[in-house]
Amino acid sequence: MLSKGEHQSVPLSVLLKREHAQEKIERPDISHGQANQIKKGEDFTFLKPECQRVLGDEVTNFSVFGNVLSAIPADLNRYEWIAALPRALVAGFIKTDKEFQEKAQKSGTTVTFVIIEGWVVTVASVGDSLCVLESAEGGIYHLSADHRLECNEEERERITTSGGEVGRLNTGGGTQIGPLRCWPGGLCLSRSIGDMDVGEFIVPVPYVKQVKLSSAGGRLVIASDGVWDALSAEISIECCRGMSPDAAASQIVKEAVQPKGIRDDTTCIVVDIQPLEKPNPPQAPPKKSGKKVFKSIFRKKTSESCSNTERDYDEPDVVEELFEEGSASLSDRLDAKYPICNMFKLFTCAICQVEIKPGEGISIHVGSSNTRNFRQWDGPFLCSSCQEKKEAMEGKRPSGNGRYSSDSD
Secondary structure, eight states, rough: OGGGGGGOOOOHHHHHHHHHHHSOOOOOEEEEEEEEEEESSOOOOOEEEEEEEEEEEEEEEEEEEEHHHHOOOOOOOOOHHHHHHHHHHHHHHHHHHHHHTTTTTOOOOOOEEEEEEHHHHEEESSOOOEEEEEESSEEEOSSSSOBBGGHHHHHHHHHTTTOOOEEEEETTEEEEEEEEEETTBBBBBBBSOOOOOGOOBBBBOEEEEEEETTTTTTEEEEHHHHHHTOOHHHHHTTTTSSSSSSHHHHHHHHHHHHTTOOOSSSSEEEEEEEEEOSOOOOOOOOOOOOOHHTTSSOOOOOHHHHTTTTTTOOOOOBEEEEEEEEEOOOHHHHHTTOOTSSSSSSSSSSTTTBBBOTTTTTTTTTTTTTTGGGGGTTTTTOHHHHHHHHHHTEEEEEOOOOOOOTTTT
16 A cells, blocks of 8 residues: 555645546446355445435436445535545544444444545445455555554554553463454454444544546445455456456455355445446456556656646546545544535534534544644534543543543553
């Protein structure tokens, strides 16, 4: 996966202005297929390919493929709507987690949530159900993060810093077995929705990735851990090349369960995003060597070209990154650096959207380590319930003097 320092994102406004100016760039044809083999009955999918937003006389379509419906802003134009998605999805995931808690639902879920609007793909994820993109140009890219503690050092550090413990199951006599887990609770994941019996260190804040495909399109593979425990991203793409989405999803599930039989729920969704004049499934692109496959799919822009939002760009022949963020801190994820000034209203909680009386809202920056750049009256604001949720997720608790201390102190 590319780090942020290896390339610079292209401004969303530039991409959408370019698309609007060039009418020859049509909206894509989107087709999908899914398949599964059930062992425990724990995998669930939600697919709705023809969602609509009505803005005055304009009706626009977008597609949703994922495991749970989350919060999406309303009454915004297309540019604002796409730009607001990353922040809205964070709020939506946390709101869903709170609803689990209010219903005393202790067993949680991983989530991979995908929205396709034109050629723009937005993915939000917690857990180990992942999404992989193959561009028409031959690049393969992970659009989600793997939150298994075994392979995510950054998440292990976050949990231990917040006061949690990470270790393997101790069977006695100093013998430890199995994957790394978070204690209390023993969950193998650092992020999920609704796992209330494993402590607040397991957070519902999603990793979010937003990219824009070229008009040549690409293929998405969205699958549960039953697939990724058996197949790499490259194998999942190669084993179904040239097949329709339905056949491709079935083939991926078959490849995953064939070696050892079905040991877990194994679910796969395949989505083809293609130009209207080319309805056939993606064929084999020119072969590229290992690292080049991953590094070639994002166009690198100079600082000058990125800052000049009015400059004309040619239609991209590669995938371009619009947004990427994986921080677990709400003060990072819900702050005001995004271009949607009116998304979180002054007297509305930024997470649960309940109305807040004047003076009762709590700034998300209260208690954060970056307070020198913000004031207590800087929004967005949270209600008291969501503020308590934020404190617990960050390993903080209110002390008698009204200040905040870490559980790890």
